[in-house]
Amino acid sequence: MEQPNGPALRAIGTTAAEFERDLVSNLYFERGTTMESASAQDVYQSLAVTVRDRLVDRRARTATAHQAANPRCVYYLSAEYMLGRQLRQNLQYTGTEEVARDVLKGLGVSLDEIADFDVEPSLGNGGLGRLAACLLDALATADIPAVGYGIRYDLGLFRQAIVDGAQVERPDDWAFDGSPWEFPQQDDRQAVGFYGRVEVEAGRRRWIPEETVLGEPSHMLVPGYGTQTVNIVRLWRARADSDAFNLADFAAGRSAEAVQEVLRSENISKVLYPADSTEFGRELRLKQQYFLVSCSLWDIVRRFHLRNSDWTVFADKTVIQLNDTHPALAVPELMRLLVDEYELDWDTAWSITRRTFAYTCHTLLPEALETWPVALFERLLPRHLEIVYAINQTHLDEVESRFPGDGDLRRRLSLIQEEPERRIRMAHLAVVGSHAVNGVAELHSRLLAETTLADFARLWPERFRNVTNGVSPRRFLRLANPRLAALISERLGGEGWLTDLDQLRGLAALAGDSEFQRRWRVVKRDNKLDLAAYVRAATGVVLDPDALCDVHVKRFHEYKRQLLKLLHVITLHDRLRADPGADVPRTVVFAGKAAPSYHAVKRIIQLINGVAKVVNADPAVAGRLTVVFLPDYNVTRAELIVPAADLSEQISLAGKEASGTGNMKLALNGAVTVGTLDGANIELRDRVGADNFFLFGVDAACAAEVRRGDYRPGEIAGSDPELAAALAAIADGRYGAGFGDVLDTLLGRDEYLTLADYRAYLDAQDAAAAAWRDPARWTAMSIRNTAHCGFFSADRTVADYRDRIWHADPVPVPPR
Numbered sequence: 001m002e003q004p005n006g007p008a009l010r011a012i013g014t015t016a017a018e019f020e021r022d023l024v025s026n027l028y029f030e031r032g033t034t035m036e037s038a039s040a041q042d043v044y045q046s047l048a049v050t051v052r053d054r055l056v057d058r059r060a061r062t063a064t065a066h067q068a069a070n071p072r073c074v075y076y077l078s079a080e081y082m083l084g085r086q087l088r089q090n091l092q093y094t095g096t097e098e099v100a101r102d103v104l105k106g107l108g109v110s111l112d113e114i115a116d117f118d119v120e121p122s123l124g125n126g127g128l129g130r131l132a133a134c135l136l137d138a139l140a141t142a143d144i145p146a147v148g149y150g151i152r153y154d155l156g157l158f159r160q161a162i163v164d165g166a167q168v169e170r171p172d173d174w175a176f177d178g179s180p181w182e183f184p185q186q187d188d189r190q191a192v193g194f195y196g197r198v199e200v201e202a203g204r205r206r207w208i209p210e211e212t213v214l215g216e217p218s219h220m221l222v223p224g225y226g227t228q229t230v231n232i233v234r235l236w237r238a239r240a241d242s243d244a245f246n247l248a249d250f251a252a253g254r255s256a257e258a259v260q261e262v263l264r265s266e267n268i269s270k271v272l273y274p275a276d277s278t279e280f281g282r283e284l285r286l287k288q289q290y291f292l293v294s295c296s297l298w299d300i301v302r303r304f305h306l307r308n309s310d311w312t313v314f315a316d317k318t319v320i321q322l323n324d325t326h327p328a329l330a331v332p333e334l335m336r337l338l339v340d341e342y343e344l345d346w347d348t349a350w351s352i353t354r355r356t357f358a359y360t361c362h363t364l365l366p367e368a369l370e371t372w373p374v375a376l377f378e379r380l381l382p383r384h385l386e387i388v389y390a391i392n393q394t395h396l397d398e399v400e401s402r403f404p405g406d407g408d409l410r411r412r413l414s415l416i417q418e419e420p421e422r423r424i425r426m427a428h429l430a431v432v433g434s435h436a437v438n439g440v441a442e443l444h445s446r447l448l449a450e451t452t453l454a455d456f457a458r459l460w461p462e463r464f465r466n467v468t469n470g471v472s473p474r475r476f477l478r479l480a481n482p483r484l485a486a487l488i489s490e491r492l493g494g495e496g497w498l499t500d501l502d503q504l505r506g507l508a509a510l511a512g513d514s515e516f517q518r519r520w521r522v523v524k525r526d527n528k529l530d531l532a533a534y535v536r537a538a539t540g541v542v543l544d545p546d547a548l549c550d551v552h553v554k555r556f557h558e559y560k561r562q563l564l565k566l567l568h569v570i571t572l573h574d575r576l577r578a579d580p581g582a583d584v585p586r587t588v589v590f591a592g593k594a595a596p597s598y599h600a601v602k603r604i605i606q607l608i609n610g611v612a613k614v615v616n617a618d619p620a621v622a623g624r625l626t627v628v629f630l631p632d633y634n635v636t637r638a639e640l641i642v643p644a645a646d647l648s649e650q651i652s653l654a655g656k657e658a659s660g661t662g663n664m665k666l667a668l669n670g671a672v673t674v675g676t677l678d679g680a681n682i683e684l685r686d687r688v689g690a691d692n693f694f695l696f697g698v699d700a701a702c703a704a705e706v707r708r709g710d711y712r713p714g715e716i717a718g719s720d721p722e723l724a725a726a727l728a729a730i731a732d733g734r735y736g737a738g739f740g741d742v743l744d745t746l747l748g749r750d751e752y753l754t755l756a757d758y759r760a761y762l763d764a765q766d767a768a769a770a771a772w773r774d775p776a777r778w779t780a781m782s783i784r785n786t787a788h789c790g791f792f793s794a795d796r797t798v799a800d801y802r803d804r805i806w807h808a809d810p811v812p813v814p815p816r
C-alpha cells in the first residue's frame with residue numbers, strides 16, 4: 001500500500017467537526033442517504049466506515065514502514081479467530097469514542113443504540129480462537145509486524161438457541177447486513193488445487209490437481225493500542241470460477257445441477273468445523289485445512305518477494321506460528337513450494353522449513369490429537385502425501401541413528417500411525433516441521449513433555465518450551481468493564497496499566513480501604529444490573545444484583561465439568577428447602593456451546609435447563625437461588641458476564657485443561673476463583689495468593705493414579721448422603737424424565753472424576769459462601785485478584801513468544 005499525500009487526504013481528523021463532516025459524507029456517498037432519512041443501520045454503517053478510515057490511514061503508514069524496514073514478520077495461522085465486536089474497540093483505539101458520542105448526540109442519535117448494530121464476526125469456537133485475537137491485539141500493540149491468516153466462514157460455528165431446554169444450532173449469518181470492517185480484495189484471488197495426480201517432468205515431480213477452487217481474501221484491520229501500528233488479519237473465502245455455473249443445466253430447468261460445482265467449491269468456507277460424522281464432512285474439513293494453508297503460504301511467499309529475492313533469508317524474515325494442528329499441512333505445502341515450484345534441493349528446503357515454523361499445542365487429551373486417514377489424504381493431496389513420506393523417512397533415519405534398534409520408539413515417533421488403519425498424525429508432523437513447540441501454561445507444557453509428546457521431548461528437548469496464555473486488558477477490562485477501568489485509572493493516576501498491566505499491583509495497597517471497597521462494590525453491582533437487564537430480556541429470568549454471581553461460562557465438555565457445578569446447584573436447592581440460611585443468596589450463570597455431535601454434553605445442557613426451571617419456580621428458594629442458562633456464548637456475551645461475576649468456576653479435572661483464559665479474564669475483573677490445580681489456574685493461584693482462591697480437588701498426578709486404580713464412583717455415591725440425594729433427584733424425574741444416561745456416565749466410569757471431587761468441591765463452595773458473608777473480606781479478595789493479574793496480559797504472552805520463539809523486532813510506525 002502506498003502512502004497517499006497527507007494534505008489531500010480526508011478522514012483522518014479527530015476533532016468533532018472533522019468527524020461529523022466525514023460521518024455525514026459517508027452517509028451521503030456510501031449509503032446514498034442523509035441524516036434526515038437515514039435508518040439506524042445506515043448510521044451504524046457510516047459510523048463504522050468513519051472510524052475505520054482513521055485506521056486505514058495508520059495501516060497505510062504501517063505498510064510503508066514494514067516495507068522499508070524489511071523486518072522478520074510473524075505470520076499466525078489459525079482455523080479460528082474470535083475477534084469480538086469491532087466498533088467500540090476501534091473507537092477507543094482511535095481515541096474517537098467521546099467525539100463520536102457527542103457528534104451523534106448532536107444529530108439526535110445515541111451511540112449506545114447504534115453500537116448495538118455491531119455484529120461479532122463468527123469465525124471461532126472458543127479459547128483457541130480468542131487467544132488468536134488477543135495475540136494479534138498484543139502484537140500490534142507491541143509494534144511487531146504480523147499477519148493473522150484464517151478462513152472467512154460465511155456462517156461461523158453456529159448460533160445457539162435453546163428450545164425446550166435443548167441446544168438447537170442455527171446458522172450464524174454474521175455478515176447478513178454487510179460487514180463494514182472487512183476489505184474485500186477480489187483481485188488477489190489465489191487458485192487452490194485438490195485431487196489429481198503427480199507427474200514426473202524432467203526428473204522433477206509435479207502435482208497436477210484435478211479441481212481448482214479460488215481463495216478470495218478480505219482483510220480486517222488489527223490496530224495496536226497507544227501506537228500507530230495497524231496489522232491485518234487476512235481471511236480467505238472459497239469461490240468457484242466464474243465459469244462454474246452451468247447455464248445449460250439451468251436453461252433445461254435443472255437448477256440444482258446448475259449450481260452443483262459452485263456449491264462444491266463454496267462449501268469450503270461455509271462453516272467452522274463441519275460435522276465429521278460423514279465422509280463428506282471429513283473430506284470437507286481436510287479441504288478447509290489445505291485451503292487455508294495453500295492461500296496463506298502463497299501470500300506469505302508473495303510478501304517475502306516484495307522485499308527479498310534470496311531464499312536463504314526466508315526464515316530470517318519469516319516465522320509462521322501454527323495455532324494447533326489445523327494448519328499443520330503448511331509444513332508439506334512449504335516443502336512443495338520450495339522443492340517443486342522454486343526448485344530448491346530437498347535439504348535446503350527442509351532446513352528453511354524447520355527454521356520457519358513453530359507450533360503451539362493446545363491439548364493434552366490424546367483423543368484430541370488430530371489424525372487423517374492416509375487414503376483420504378492421498379486422494380485429496382497426492383503430492384503432499386509423498387512429501388510427508390519423505391519427511392518421515394528423514395525423520396525416522398534420525399531416530400534410528402540416535403536410538404539404534406529401537407523399533408518401538410520409531411513406531412511411536414512416526415508421522416504415520418499403522419493400526420488400526422493408516423493415518424497421518426498431524427501433531428507429529430507439526431513437531432517434526434518446527435523449531436519450537438510450546439504448551440500454553442506451565443503445567444500443560446510440563447505434561448506435554450512428560451506424556452503426550454514425551455518421545456519427542458526426549459529426542460529434541462531444546463525444541464520444547466512454555467508460553468503461558470494471556471488476555472488483552474484492552475478488550476477484557478477497558479472495553480468490557482469501563483466502570484472498573486475508570487476506577488482503576490482514577491486510583492493509579494492514568495491509563496498506563498492498559499499497556500503495562502503489572503501496574504495493577506498498585507491496587508493491592510487499597511484492598512482494605514473501606515472507601516475504595518465501597519466504590520469497587522458499586523461498580524460490580526452496576527455491572528450486575530447490566531447483566532440482569534440482558535438476562536431478563538433474553539430469558540425472562542430476574543436476577544438479584546445483590547446475590548453472589550457465580551459463573552460457569554465456557555464451551556461444554558465433560559472434562560470442564562459443568563455437571564459438577566450442577567450437582568452443587570442441586571444440593572444447594574435441597575439444603576435451602578430445609579434451611580433458608582444454608583447458603584448466601586446466589587445466582588448461578590451457565591453459558592457455553594456444545595459441539596453439535598457431542599451428545600453427552602448436550603444432555604447436560606438439557607439437564608441444566610431442567611434444573612433451572614424447577615429451582616426458579618420454587619417459592620421455597622425464591623430470592624436465595626436462581627439458575628440461568630444464557631444462550632449463545634461468544635465474546636460479546638463474555639464481555640457482559642465477566643464484569644458482573646463474583647465467583648469464577650474453573651473446575652476442570654486436573655490434567656485436562658491446557659490453560660484456560662476464561663480464568664484470567666474473570667480474575668482480572670475481580671472475580672474470585674473456585675478452581676482445581678489445572679492449566680493456568682495454578683499460576684493464577686500462585687500470583688493472587690492461596691488466600692484469595694478457593695482450591696479443591698485432586699491434582700493431575702493424583703487424578704492419573706485414581707484413573708489407573710480401581711475407582712468405584714458408586715461407592716462414593718453410596719457413602720455420601722447429599723451426593724446420593726442429588727443423584728436420586730436426577731433419577732426421580734423432577735428435572736425432566738429420562739436422564740438415566742447422565743447418571744450412567746457418573747456411576748459407570750465417571751471418566752472425569754466428578755463424584756471423586758464432589759465433596760471437596762462443596763466444601764470449597766461453603767468456604768466461598770462464608771467469605772461472601774463478610775463483604776469487607778470478600779471485596780479485599782476481589783481487589784487482590786485484579787491487582788495480581790498483571791502476568792496474564794497478552795502483552796506478556798507476546799513478549800514471551802518474541803523472546804523465546806519469534807525473535808522478531810518491533811517496527812515503530814511514525815505518526816503522521
Ligand SMILES: *Cc1c(COP(=O)(O)O)cnc(C)c1O
Nearest residue numbers: 126127554634635638660661662
Ligand atoms: C475466553 C473465552 C473462552 C475460553 O474460556 P475458557 O474458560 O478458557 O475455556 C471461550 N469462549 C469465549 C467467547 C471466550 O471469550
